[in-house]
Amino acid sequence: MNPLVQVAVKTPVYGVFDYRWKSPLPAVAGTRVTVPFGRRQVIGIVVAAIEHSDVPAAKLRAVHKVHDEKAILPEDLMTLLKWASRYYHYPLGEVLGSALPSLLRKGHAATLAEREYFRSTPQDESSTDVRVTVVQKRLLDHLRGSGGRPVAPDSLRALSPRWRHSLEPLIEQGLVACDTAIEVPRNEAAEQGPTLSDEQARAVEAVNAKLGTFASFLLRGVTGSGKTEVYLRCIEEVSRRGLQVLVLVPEISLTPQLMSRFERRISGCLVNLHSGLNDTERLQNWLCAYEGHADVVIGTRSSILAPMPRLGLIIIDEEHDGSLKQQDGFRYHARDLALMRARNRQCPVLLGTATPSFESIHNVTAGRFVELALTRRAGDAVAPTMGLLDIRRRKLIEGMSDRLLDAIREHLGRGGQALVFINRRGFAPTLLCNDCGAAADCRRCDAHMTVHARHNRLRCHHCGSERALPSVCDSCGSAELDRVGYGTERITEALQIEFPEIDIARIDRDSTRRKGALEAQLNRANSGEARILVGTQMLAKGHHFPKLTLVCILDADRGLFGTDFRSLEHMAQLIVQVAGRAGREKQRGAVLVQTRNPDNPMLQTLVKEGYESFAEIAMSDRRLAELPPFSFMALVRAEASDAREAHGFLVQVADSLHANKSGRLDVMGPAPAPMERLGGRYRAQLLLQSNLRSTLNDSLSRLCTVIDQLPGARRCRWSIDVDPVDLF
DNA sequence: AGCACGCCGACT
DNA sequence: GTCGGCGTGCTC
Numbered sequence: 001m002n003p004l005v006q007v008a009v010k011t012p013v014y015g016v017f018d019y020r021w022k023s024p025l026p027a028v029a030g031t032r033v034t035v036p037f038g039r040r041q042v043i044g045i046v047v048a049a050i051e052h053s054d055v056p057a058a059k060l061r062a063v064h065k066v067h068d069e070k071a072i073l074p075e076d077l078m079t080l081l082k083w084a085s086r087y088y089h090y091p092l093g094e095v096l097g098s099a100l101p102s103l104l105r106k107g108h109a110a111t112l113a114e115r116e117y118f119r120s121t122p123q124d125e126s127s128t129d130v131r132v133t134v135v136q137k138r139l140l141d142h143l144r145g146s147g148g149r150p151v152a153p154d155s156l157r158a159l160s161p162r163w164r165h166s167l168e169p170l171i172e173q174g175l176v177a178c179d180t181a182i183e184v185p186r187n188e189a190a191e192q193g194p195t196l197s198d199e200q201a202r203a204v205e206a207v208n209a210k211l212g213t214f215a216s217f218l219l220r221g222v223t224g225s226g227k228t229e230v231y232l233r234c235i236e237e238v239s240r241r242g243l244q245v246l247v248l249v250p251e252i253s254l255t256p257q258l259m260s261r262f263e264r265r266i267s268g269c270l271v272n273l274h275s276g277l278n279d280t281e282r283l284q285n286w287l288c289a290y291e292g293h294a295d296v297v298i299g300t301r302s303s304i305l306a307p308m309p310r311l312g313l314i315i316i317d318e319e320h321d322g323s324l325k326q327q328d329g330f331r332y333h334a335r336d337l338a339l340m341r342a343r344n345r346q347c348p349v350l351l352g353t354a355t356p357s358f359e360s361i362h363n364v365t366a367g368r369f370v371e372l373a374l375t376r377r378a379g380d381a382v383a384p385t386m387g388l389l390d391i392r393r394r395k396l397i398e399g400m401s402d403r404l405l406d407a408i409r410e411h412l413g414r415g416g417q418a419l420v421f422i423n424r425r426g427f428a429p430t431l432l433c434n435d436c437g438a439a440a441d442c443r444r445c446d447a448h449m450t451v452h453a454r455h456n457r458l459r460c461h462h463c464g465s466e467r468a469l470p471s472v473c474d475s476c477g478s479a480e481l482d483r484v485g486y487g488t489e490r491i492t493e494a495l496q497i498e499f500p501e502i503d504i505a506r507i508d509r510d511s512t513r514r515k516g517a518l519e520a521q522l523n524r525a526n527s528g529e530a531r532i533l534v535g536t537q538m539l540a541k542g543h544h545f546p547k548l549t550l551v552c553i554l555d556a557d558r559g560l561f562g563t564d565f566r567s568l569e570h571m572a573q574l575i576v577q578v579a580g581r582a583g584r585e586k587q588r589g590a591v592l593v594q595t596r597n598p599d600n601p602m603l604q605t606l607v608k609e610g611y612e613s614f615a616e617i618a619m620s621d622r623r624l625a626e627l628p629p630f631s632f633m634a635l636v637r638a639e640a641s642d643a644r645e646a647h648g649f650l651v652q653v654a655d656s657l658h659a660n661k662s663g664r665l666d667v668m669g670p671a672p673a674p675m676e677r678l679g680g681r682y683r684a685q686l687l688l689q690s691n692l693r694s695t696l697n698d699s700l701s702r703l704c705t706v707i708d709q710l711p712g713a714r715r716c717r718w719s720i721d722v723d724p725v726d727l728f
Numbered sequence: 729a730g731c732a733c734g735c736c737g738a739c740t
Numbered sequence: 741g742t743c744g745g746c747g748t749g750c751t752c
Binding site for chain 3 (some may be wrong): 006007009011013014016017018019020035036037038039040042053055056059060061715
Binding site for chain 2 (some may be wrong): 037
């Protein structure tokens, strides 16, 4: 009897199938195989070798091809991914697939690219009268002159564009030898780190003391307190021990400063994994991690699934950041996977932020995380002063109060820079008819369209559809159209009128879409050429503008009344992050928050006492309301082109849950999603909440079985989101 | 996801 | 009579 294997295949329903193993190689879990699936051939991952299959022998088919000799997904990753498949209720085949670079999913060989090197042979050294061309003479001289070290093609190309043509005869004659070697990037540190503060030194020591065991640290450091320096010192120590470090950052392309800082400080093999890489680069860097050549891997969310044979430490920068949660498909949270992975691998996790997520604060309170605090800013910098600006009954110029404009004038006068933060791009969020009151709405979403004045267009920021800016109202034909509300474009325009001599840089997704445009804008900001910066949350993260002394936050009120129970938390994090851009050098910074709710206790606490006090109060509200992190949530979403279809589907799903009575489970809905219509499809959702993780998990498992058997489940697109961050 | 199977309207 | 529309179900 042939041995049997289970193979995970990328398919939304089952995912794991049994096959006959016909290869002379032993079956290894984590290797890629091509298997017949239906009438196609697909690539799957071997999950296990099994003794017996419940599938009738006649149905079992043979593995067609074996791609790898050793596991492409090492055992520890397989364990993590299998766990994640169960935890997030997402098919194993899809989960395993998401851990592989796309070229490997398509069957590309898992080998690092090789590079040719050339050197002069002993035969060449001894020969005296070889007849060579001028170009060949030049090539030989260069090779001889390199002192026996192999020479890369690049430097030969510099000698002659047709270098290979000239070189080949020399190789044939045995004068030049060609070797191949794998290409592994190497980085040389160019600078030394500063002396650590006591707090930094204590933090580094605490982490280093736990290397080789599982421990979780929350590095809570105010902006500018030198969290990155702590990361760098820990990385140095882990490298010294011959282990690898995995560093997760929010969006690497938005933080070139952070990336170059790592490059200046770390010696060894440093690779990136982020969305800006093409498939080949991504594969090469992934393989560097997989083969253990990489000492440090820096990447975005999905890097948490990168194979690291000598993993010694996981660092997550900006651990509160929403981008750590995948918002479609396999909806994992990179922070939670990191904790699970570190526990399995017995290595520490270091989570850094100025504004911890409530989940992490809760974990500190519960004793699961050790808190490391950095309370002082580096150098002479002191924390900026924060103040609320009551704009009720005040004269506003394009949404900005006179006091705000005065403050900008004052800071500019003293040679400072001002940042105006408004988390809305475009000119105005709404176009209203003055006669009939109708707003210009998106035809595919339940949303107003945003006015983009510069391009004379209306755009929907939810589905991306756009149309020409109408000159008359769609509903009544009136020409009295009002652009209501403010976006970065309008604010920039207004400030330019107010400060005609001043150079203003607008930094949002629209103004930085073109390649290199973001760098160009950031350069203008850093050099001090631009004196006023207007931008969205793109400006909130990680940037360091030396001359910036004033931060103005225009629309803080929006977060106070969000639809989501996390709106307040996110608003506070955003305000603190933006505020942190001010006064990072000698001049003390100031932060002004415009509001129509100056008496709001949450806003007051945040501004007067800071994030920590704010979080304490906001979290006690969460506890009373039994919301996460004091309970566990999952969201079942459904969307269909017919609203009744999506709702009906969820009614059936909900019924199956009510029928079962084990543990405490609150089922809310089905209800229309906060924005019911999006991109022309109707969305409904079912919210599950429990005080026990296991109850929630069990309910979801049952729910999956029910859905699989549900006729018509395929007419509607559905998904399960465990621990959702946005209830949209 | 694909891909076949199967059951009803327009056509050579 | 047949061609082909896409709703439904399966893939070890």
